[in-house]
Structures are given as C-alpha cells and as structure tokens.
Amino acid sequence: MSRFRHEIVHLQAHIRTLRLAAGALALLALLLGLGWWSAPRDLTIHIPPDLRSGSTRRWWDVPPENVYAFAFYIWQQLQRWPSDGEADYPRNLKTLSAYLTPACQAFLEQDYQRRRANGELRLRVRGLYEIPGRGYGEDPARRVRVISARDWIVTLDLTADEYYSSEQIKRALVRYQLKVVQLDQDPEHNPFGLALDCYAQPPQRIDPHPDPTPAQAPGAAT
Structure with a gap:
C-alpha cells in the first residue's frame, strides 16, 4: 500500500506543478495581450527622398x-x-x-x-x-x-x-x-x-x- 500511496502523492505533486505552469503561461499570455493591445497601431517613419545609397536610421529620427x-x-x-x-x-x-x-x-x-x-x-x-x-x-x-x-x-x-x-x-x-x-x-x-x-x-x-x-x-x- 505504501508504494501506491507514494505514487499517488507523486502524481498529485506533478498535477500541481502542471497547474502552476499552466497558470504562469496564462498570465504571460495575458501580459503579452495587454502589451499588444497598448502598442501603437501606426508609426510615422521618415524616409529620405534619395534612396540610391540606402538609409539606416532609428524609426523616430527625422532626416x-x-x-x-x-x-x-x-x-x-x-x-x-x-x-x-x-x-x-x-x-x-x-x-x-x-x-x-x-x-x-x-x-x-x-x-x-x-x-x-x-x-x-x-x-x-x-x-x-x-x-x-x-x-x-x-x-x-x-x-x-x-x-x-x-x-x-x-x-x-x-x-x-x-x-x-x-x-x-x-x-x-x-x-x-x-x-x-x-x-x-x-x-x-x-x-x-x-x-x-x-x-x-x-x-x-x-x-x-x-x-x-x-x-x-x-x-x-x-
């Protein structure tokens, strides 16, 4: 009986671990969703008129x-x-x-x-x-x-x-x-x-x- 009891305790601990992991994933998904929702939907990017030589700049910079x-x-x-x-x-x-x-x-x-x-x-x-x-x-x-x-x-x-x-x-x-x-x-x-x-x-x-x-x-x- 002790062996079965030990196995049941082990399974219950594993279930608790899975529940904690699922809760953490749900919380992370919620935070990611909030971040996505609050992110700007439009960005104004100023691109120089002459692109023959290419251009690399931060998106908030204005040439x-x-x-x-x-x-x-x-x-x-x-x-x-x-x-x-x-x-x-x-x-x-x-x-x-x-x-x-x-x-x-x-x-x-x-x-x-x-x-x-x-x-x-x-x-x-x-x-x-x-x-x-x-x-x-x-x-x-x-x-x-x-x-x-x-x-x-x-x-x-x-x-x-x-x-x-x-x-x-x-x-x-x-x-x-x-x-x-x-x-x-x-x-x-x-x-x-x-x-x-x-x-x-x-x-x-x-x-x-x-x-x-x-x-x-x-x-x-x-």
Missing part, C-alpha cells in the same frame, strides 16, 4: 531633408492666395492649423488682421516659389540647422509674387528662417508629426545675385 521639405511645402501653402488674400489667407490658416504650433497660429492670425487693416489683402493674388539654385541640395548644412532631436531651423530662399487683378504689384526675393518642431499629437490630421513655429528671425530681403549668409542679408521683407 533634415524631410524637415526642409515639410517647412517649404506648408509655408508655400500658407502663403498661396489664388484669388483673394482677404478670403484665402484665413482659410489657409484654418485648413493648415494642425501643422502650426498654437503660438504660430496666433502670430499669423495677428498678421492677417494687420494686413487686412492696411489694405494688403483685398483682391491680392500671392504665391511663393523656390529661387533656382538655392534649394536644399545646394547647401544642406545651412538650409537645415539641427537644434535638438525635436527642433530645427530651416532657411528658405523664396520668390514672393503678388498681383492685384492681372497686374503684378510686387516681386521680392526673401529669406525665411522658420522654426520647425516635432509635434506628433494628432496623426489623423498631421501625419508628418511636425509643426511650424513661425520665424526664428524676421524675414529678410536678399540680393538675387550673391548668396549671403543669413547674418549678412540686409533689410526686412514687407
């Missing part, structure tokens, strides 16, 4: 060339008034608000009010485009200055054309130094995860022939 492309695209869209600046400018501010920091949004709204009060918007048509030979590829280090992993200063050399009805009333070559910050808080409306924080320095008129550094550029754009 400077992508920062430049973002700043140029959003700023160009903000300053595009296709028919009437008095209606187009506030509409742009509303449409692109997800790509602006709150401080920049407030600054540009004040700029709109000032321009409207001075009669600079009504029936004005405006557009910006890059000055040939002064894009990112010509001088990448100067076009995007890295402040931190989440902050940059982008230098854009652009031509600003304005028309009143069919008559051109202004053409200015302007250097814009814009602050860009990482603001990945609304991927539904801002898939870039970046935002403009307006000017790092006031806009500056530039000479169309030499390409001075920002510190040498005279004057202020109007």
Whole structure:
C-alpha cells in the first residue's frame, strides 16, 4: 500500500506543478495581450527622398531633408492666395492649423488682421516659389540647422509674387528662417508629426545675385 500511496502523492505533486505552469503561461499570455493591445497601431517613419545609397536610421529620427521639405511645402501653402488674400489667407490658416504650433497660429492670425487693416489683402493674388539654385541640395548644412532631436531651423530662399487683378504689384526675393518642431499629437490630421513655429528671425530681403549668409542679408521683407 505504501508504494501506491507514494505514487499517488507523486502524481498529485506533478498535477500541481502542471497547474502552476499552466497558470504562469496564462498570465504571460495575458501580459503579452495587454502589451499588444497598448502598442501603437501606426508609426510615422521618415524616409529620405534619395534612396540610391540606402538609409539606416532609428524609426523616430527625422532626416533634415524631410524637415526642409515639410517647412517649404506648408509655408508655400500658407502663403498661396489664388484669388483673394482677404478670403484665402484665413482659410489657409484654418485648413493648415494642425501643422502650426498654437503660438504660430496666433502670430499669423495677428498678421492677417494687420494686413487686412492696411489694405494688403483685398483682391491680392500671392504665391511663393523656390529661387533656382538655392534649394536644399545646394547647401544642406545651412538650409537645415539641427537644434535638438525635436527642433530645427530651416532657411528658405523664396520668390514672393503678388498681383492685384492681372497686374503684378510686387516681386521680392526673401529669406525665411522658420522654426520647425516635432509635434506628433494628432496623426489623423498631421501625419508628418511636425509643426511650424513661425520665424526664428524676421524675414529678410536678399540680393538675387550673391548668396549671403543669413547674418549678412540686409533689410526686412514687407
């Protein structure tokens, strides 16, 4: 009888061990399920435009060339008034608000009010485009200055054309130094995860022939 009793005790101990193992596996599966459930469903990965030589980087890094492309695209869209600046400018501010920091949004709204009060918007048509030979590829280090992993200063050399009805009333070559910050808080409306924080320095008129550094550029754009 003692041999059978010993065998029963052994089997009961083995069953308890199996139950503990099954409980541990169930707990592990629960933790893995919670981790999977809380993991982000979408990741924004910034890939450099030129992949001929390949690219290896952390998924959260933002390449400077992508920062430049973002700043140029959003700023160009903000300053595009296709028919009437008095209606187009506030509409742009509303449409692109997800790509602006709150401080920049407030600054540009004040700029709109000032321009409207001075009669600079009504029936004005405006557009910006890059000055040939002064894009990112010509001088990448100067076009995007890295402040931190989440902050940059982008230098854009652009031509600003304005028309009143069919008559051109202004053409200015302007250097814009814009602050860009990482603001990945609304991927539904801002898939870039970046935002403009307006000017790092006031806009500056530039000479169309030499390409001075920002510190040498005279004057202020109007």
